[in-house]
Amino acid sequence: MVKIAIAGGSGEVAREVIDALVATKKHHIIVLSRQEPGPGDTIEGTSWATVDFTNKDSIVPALKGVHTVLNFVPVYRDSDNAAQRTLIDAVVEAGVGRFAPSEWATLTTDTLPWYGPKVAIREYLAELNKDGKVLEYCLFSCGVFTNYLGAPYPSTTHVHTSNLQFDLARRRAILVDGGEGGQMSFTTVSDFANVVARAVKYEGEWPVVGGIRGDTVTAAQLVTMAEEIRGGQQSRPNYRLPSTY
Numbered sequence: 001m002v003k004i005a006i007a008g009g010s011g012e013v014a015r016e017v018i019d020a021l022v023a024t025k026k027h028h029i030i031v032l033s034r035q036e037p038g039p040g041d042t043i044e045g046t047s048w049a050t051v052d053f054t055n056k057d058s059i060v061p062a063l064k065g066v067h068t069v070l071n072f073v074p075v076y077r078d079s080d081n082a083a084q085r086t087l088i089d090a091v092v093e094a095g096v097g098r099f100a101p102s103e104w105a106t107l108t109t110d111t112l113p114w115y116g117p118k119v120a121i122r123e124y125l126a127e128l129n130k131d132g133k134v135l136e137y138c139l140f141s142c143g144v145f146t147n148y149l150g151a152p153y154p155s156t157t158h159v160h161t162s163n164l165q166f167d168l169a170r171r172r173a174i175l176v177d178g179g180e181g182g183q184m185s186f187t188t189v190s191d192f193a194n195v196v197a198r199a200v201k202y203e204g205e206w207p208v209v210g211g212i213r214g215d216t217v218t219a220a221q222l223v224t225m226a227e228e229i230r231g232g233q234q235s236r237p238n239y240r241l242p243s244t245y
């Protein structure tokens, strides 16, 4: 049994990955949380460690014998990346072999300012390894979860989906500058979780960038697909944003 620690392991995306990891029966999962476990938090194949993400010394003992740490603490809830930086320092001190920072979305952040702090962590990790490898890590990038396109209908176990800029039930979307709307990558939550579980099992060295992609389409193509699948065009037009927005 290889020990895998999941920071933010009580969260929605983490729970999907934990299910996929537990299903392999090859790992023991340690959930790292700020809270004491609640009644629904006892999952077979997992244990729980309550830690203080502002204090490295509280995290290091929980990482004893851990091979891989996956972080799911969202950067937009982690002011100045304080928790993630402390976690990385603890991972290094505990001698953990591999780390995945809280990416799990897109490498491009210029139109997604709330993902900006992910870039600062990429720099923190690159700096750590600049004079030789201190920590093996991978930026898992999967694009948007395809399941959001099915909102409001649920298609996941833990991740709550809501409408993004697409409303495929009504066959419409927000299109930038009246154009195609730009290309986006989509991966289903279940494909994503299974690929991450396979990457955890992989014995070779992780690449720094780990791209996962189900489909790449433009917003306009999605609207066309929705028209084909649901039949007919929406009488209300797509909302067209200027490209300067």
Ligand SMILES: NC(=O)c1ccc[n+]([C@@H]2O[C@H](COP(=O)([O-])OP(=O)(O)OC[C@H]3O[C@@H](n4cnc5c(N)ncnc54)[C@H](OP(=O)(O)O)[C@@H]3O)[C@@H](O)[C@H]2O)c1
Binding pocket: 007, 008, 009, 010, 011, 012, 013, 014, 032, 033, 034, 035, 053, 072, 073, 074, 075, 077, 078, 079, 083, 102, 103, 104, 105, 106, 142, 143, 144, 145
């Ligand atoms: N690709 C996509 O479409 C997509 C969609 C959603 C999310 N994501 C990505 O997936 C990752 C996880 O997102 P999520 O929505 O699953 O997260 P979440 O459920 O909002 O949070 C995960 C956990 O983080 C812990 N946490 C929150 N704030 C913290 C803080 N300041 N310090 C330490 N721990 C804190 C909480 O655990 P405790 O209270 O137990 O400590 C929480 O349960 C993020 O990197 C996000 O960008 C990607």
